[in-house]
Amino acid sequence: MAVRPRLRGAALLGAAPFLVYVAIFLIIPTLVVTIGAFTGDGGHGFTLDNVRALGDEYILAAFGRSALLSALSALFGAVFGALLAYALSTAKPGGLLRRTVTAASGVLAQFGGVTLAFAFLATIGISGFVTVWLQEHAGVDIYANGVWLFELPGLTLVYTYFQIPLMVIVFLPALDGIRPQWREATENLGGTTWQYWTRVAGPLLAPAFLGSALLLFANAFSAYATAAALVSQGNPIIPLQIRGALTSEVVLGQANLGKAMALGMVVVVAVVMTLYSLLQRRTARWLG
Structure with a gap:
């Protein structure tokens, strides 16, 4: 009986770095945003x-465009990602x-920000090598109807x-949880x-x-650096609106409005991640 409190204390001590990290980069910024959203100018x-x-x-309108962007990218990402994950699930464990694709996925899932924006600009930007090649060799102008790369x-x-x-x-873990015996039983029953x-x-x-799609939605909804690097003028989505409110030299005194918009984003992401957690529990119950 005397060992358990010691083990519990050791576990808390081991978790201390993580708890400090969460406090500094999650709890404190959320409190600052929440307090600032309800504070007047100055x-x-x-x-x-x-x-x-x-x-x-x-x-x-900015929230609507952010939601549309997040929903579309989550839909395409979920469909094509699920197909690729299914192909991997049939490969040899x-x-x-499988090891190569999963390792590459782990890297590419974090490949965003300025680096990703530059990669697309260099590839299919107005002067990108694919854009230039198509114009010179195929007579195809991918920007004939407008510079769509910098828009939604x-x-x-x-x-x-x-x-x-x-x-x-x-x-992929959910697909791995599907047992081959279930398919064999279905076939044996006709x-x-x-x-x-x-x-x-x-x-x-x-x-x-659905839970994975919600996670993708939250991931896109909170993304900032990639859009900031691509869109140099205008604030089409809410993260860029927040940037404008915090850094604008034309319209002063909007810092707390920016915090209110950030609080709105926190609420949206919190709702989405709550739904994701509920779906994950159901998934674990069936496939665990």
Whole structure:
């Protein structure tokens, strides 16, 4: 009985670096944003003006574009990532192909920010080598209808680049949880492949797939650096609106409005991640 408190204390001591990390980079910034959202200009007094301003048309439009961007990139990333994860699940466990693709997915899922923006600019930008090659050798101008790379379609394409490998990482364990005996039992009972996927594997994988898609949505909704590097003018999505409120030299005194917008993002991500957690629990219950 005397050993358990010591073990518990040792466990807490071992978790101390993580708890400090969470406090510095998650809890304290959230508190700063929350307090600032309800503070007047210059830090004077309590106010609801910043929160009320979230109903302004341009802010709601930015939230709408961010939600659309996140939903589209999450949809494309979830579908193509799930197909790639399924292909990997049929490969030899521990084989070279599976280890290579999963390792690459782990790297590419974190390949964002300025580096990713520069890669797309150098490849399919206005003067990118693919753009120039298509113009000179195929007579195709991919920007004939406008410079779409710096708008919502371009951001969707760039975001999908890191959404697909993230989907592979989070969805592959669910596919590995599907037992071969279930398919054999379906076939022995006279079931078809379509019936297996629609009545056995599909319902079991649906919570994991939806949960992974929600994770992708939250990942895209909170992304900033890639869009900031691509979009030099205008604030089409809410992270760039926050940047404008915090750094604008034209319209002063909007720092707390920026914190209110950040609080709105925190609420959206919190709701999405709560749904993700609930779906993950259901997935663990069926596939654990």
